Amino acid sequence: MLMPLIDDQTPVVHLAHLDHLWFQITGTLCNLTCRHCFISCSPHNNNFGFIPRDEVEKALVKSVSLGVKEYYYTGGEPFLHPDLVYLVCRTLELGPVTILTNATILRDDWLQRLARAEAESPYSLEFRVSLDGYDAITNDAVRGAGTFARTLRGLRRLIDHGFLPIVTVTHVDETLSAEQLYYRFVAMLQEQGYDRPRVKILPLLRLGAEVQRTRSYLPQERVTKEMLENFELDHLLCRHARVVTDRGVYVCPILLEAADARLGDDLTSSLSSFALRYQACYTCYLYGTICANTSSQQRDL
Amino acid sequence: MLSRIALFGGIYNNYLALEAALRDIKRRGVDAIYCLGDFGAFGPHPDRVFPLIWDYQVECIQGNYDQSLALGLSDCQCGYTDPRDNYFARISYEYTYEHTSPQNRQWLGTLPTHRRVQLGRYRVLLCHGSPRKINEFLWESTTSTAFLRWLCQTYDADVICATHTGIKWHRALGNANVVANTVSTENPAIHSCNEGQARPPDWHFVNVGVLGRPENDGTTRVWYTILEATPQLRVEFVPVEYDYQRLAREMREERLPEEFIATILSGWWTTCLEILPAKERKRGRF
Numbered sequence A: 001m002l003m004p005l006i007d008d009q010t011p012v013v014h015l016a017h018l019d020h021l022w023f024q025i026t027g028t029l030c031n032l033t034c035r036h037c038f039i040s041c042s043p044h045n046n047n048f049g050f051i052p053r054d055e056v057e058k059a060l061v062k063s064v065s066l067g068v069k070e071y072y073y074t075g076g077e078p079f080l081h082p083d084l085v086y087l088v089c090r091t092l093e094l095g096p097v098t099i100l101t102n103a104t105i106l107r108d109d110w111l112q113r114l115a116r117a118e119a120e121s122p123y124s125l126e127f128r129v130s131l132d133g134y135d136a137i138t139n140d141a142v143r144g145a146g147t148f149a150r151t152l153r154g155l156r157r158l159i160d161h162g163f164l165p166i167v168t169v170t171h172v173d174e175t176l177s178a179e180q181l182y183y184r185f186v187a188m189l190q191e192q193g194y195d196r197p198r199v200k201i202l203p204l205l206r207l208g209a210e211v212q213r214t215r216s217y218l219p220q221e222r223v224t225k226e227m228l229e230n231f232e233l234d235h236l237l238c239r240h241a242r243v244v245t246d247r248g249v250y251v252c253p254i255l256l257e258a259a260d261a262r263l264g265d266d267l268t269s270s271l272s273s274f275a276l277r278y279q280a281c282y283t284c285y286l287y288g289t290i291c292a293n294t295s296s297q298q299r300d301l
Numbered sequence B: 001m002l003s004r005i006a007l008f009g010g011i012y013n014n015y016l017a018l019e020a021a022l023r024d025i026k027r028r029g030v031d032a033i034y035c036l037g038d039f040g041a042f043g044p045h046p047d048r049v050f051p052l053i054w055d056y057q058v059e060c061i062q063g064n065y066d067q068s069l070a071l072g073l074s075d076c077q078c079g080y081t082d083p084r085d086n087y088f089a090r091i092s093y094e095y096t097y098e099h100t101s102p103q104n105r106q107w108l109g110t111l112p113t114h115r116r117v118q119l120g121r122y123r124v125l126l127c128h129g130s131p132r133k134i135n136e137f138l139w140e141s142t143t144s145t146a147f148l149r150w151l152c153q154t155y156d157a158d159v160i161c162a163t164h165t166g167i168k169w170h171r172a173l174g175n176a177n178v179v180a181n182t183v184s185t186e187n188p189a190i191h192s193c194n195e196g197q198a199r200p201p202d203w204h205f206v207n208v209g210v211l212g213r214p215e216n217d218g219t220t221r222v223w224y225t226i227l228e229a230t231p232q233l234r235v236e237f238v239p240v241e242y243d244y245q246r247l248a249r250e251m252r253e254e255r256l257p258e259e260f261i262a263t264i265l266s267g268w269w270t271t272c273l274e275i276l277p278a279k280e281r282k283r284g285r286f
């Protein structure tokens, strides 16, 4: 459970418009147990479970009347959900979809169906594939033995089915700058035969399993009202997103372990504002929309 | 009231394509001509654009690039995050800034960020990126119909025209059954898209394209748009051929990056690729 800061310095952020609707489709259940996972997913963490198919469909219907622009499926590992492929195909009738996956359990028949659905849709289907090291040594130390090779095979599958996956790299190797890391990954992927590598560098969130691996936030790492005075609020995900889980709707996919981040039972009751009482908000403050499909850069302090 | 207008955006200093487009527009005949912003970037000799705009009485709004130039900001606000994209964006911004006269920069600062036009029975809203944000990218493949209908509803428009992304597209929103089937009336605070409409809305979103560089389709053409109320809305995208060899030559003389010149000559984008969504990216070569 995350502890909130309790003082009168925490700024409140209102939802400007629900642009991005997220589904925590497999909750905190994942086939991997990465050492930096900010919501500590694993095969056994069922703090959050699978969202039933009809719940997703209900939220989709609602989302259309709310004017939602884009949809995101995350977990855990979304492909563990038995209805994921069906739901993504259905969502592609309504808008663009991004799936955040570790690409280790992909199947050709699923990818064929998804490729067909994307071809028939006016919208893009994006895959964001997590890989945290540019070789087996650096990656597997964080994501588990054998995951580098498995993820590369998954990437190859996606490319073979005509997708252009975005490799999402958490900045775990703090000895390299984000830019150096970016170029290392581009070079590695090109060597692997991915001729149009798309790479997104993601800052570390010092939450969940990551706290044991390195550290938690320092006392000064927080957001205050004053810090947001000349700040472009649109950079914060909570300004234009909500995440549907099997336990109600939360403000963002980052704060699932914060009790007050649960805003309501359904979308309609979850459009209220949110006070940035958590130190993870500092990472959003520093890096902007870290959950978008493009990279984010650290702001100058 | 207007019944036939021409629109374009993203001149990116390409005064040769601008001139060719304006001649073509004059020949076809329209009631008014609009430029949706981004006069500078990419190409050579920014100051050659302005006299043409004034001679042809083009009505203009401001793009993010123009806003940056007018305010003397340190970058173009395109929001690139890829280091390579940023590198190129900086080169073209610095070049354009240095070669745009202070008077012209000041003129850019006087432009409005939106315009409203009555075209036949359609209330048309002109903007640069989106009605809510000057530098928002509304790509065809990442913008849901539900969202566009929300924009029409919120901004009181039947037709929203924008540019900014560099690739033209049009979507009719009025008969989008996905929305019509699922309108919410439970919560009045929520923008449900059909409420209060006597007849089904005939809403449209049009990205009018850009004149500054080809749209990543492997041809050297660039595009403008003619909108006509006949009385139904007719959207025509018009290709423009121009002396791109000369543009490339002048870019080289100005020592602009070879990557930009390659785009002008081949029609494929070589930079700013990271911001492209999957579908748009797949259509290109790089």
Ligand code: SF4
Pocket: A030, A031, A032, A033, A034, A036, A037, A038, A040, A041, A042, A075, A076, A077, A102, A130
């Ligand atoms: S980081 Fe991703 S792949 Fe790793 S345990 Fe967490 S959810 Fe699973």
Ligand code: SF4
Pocket: A236, A237, A238, A239, A251, A252, A253, A254, A255, A274, A276, A278, A280, A281, A282, A284, A285
């Ligand atoms: S973690 Fe980020 S997205 Fe979530 S509430 Fe805090 S600032 Fe907003």
